[in-house]
Amino acid sequence: MAASSIIFKPSSYYYSHSPPLLFSRPPLKPHPCSSFSPNPPTHNRTSSRRIIIVAAKASESSEQKWVTKGLITESLPNGMFYVRLDNGDVVLGYISGKIRRNSIRMLPGDKVKIEVSRYDSTRGRIVYRIGNKDL
DSSP: OTGGGOOOOOHHHHHHSOOOOSSOOOOOOOOTTSSOOSSOOSSOHHHHHHHHHHHHHHHHHTSOEEEEEEEEEEEETTTEEEEEETTSOEEEEEEOHHHHHTTOOOOTTOEEEEEEESSOTTEEEEEEEEOGGGO
């Protein structure tokens, strides 16, 4: 009788039935930082950001600066110089990005064009080195 109680199942039974789950898995939710959103926003945030950035750059460029000529009197570290302006004032000038990028050398005694801010007249940005032929 013991031999008759063994039930043989076909191999297709084992491949078609998966083992029962021991616990139930909660449904997956999208991460809050992911780009998927069931209700997409009605406005485009990136376009409004671009408009704000463009407006900010326009206001920076409209800032009034005094462009004057001066003479470098002393060289300091990190591309900074003391510049004596034509009116006799001494300002602390730093070299602009284009001068730094093109590695234009400046020494005491060179004549330069410098932009001085209206708000702080003790600092300025050196924008041009006047050569001997430009004098």
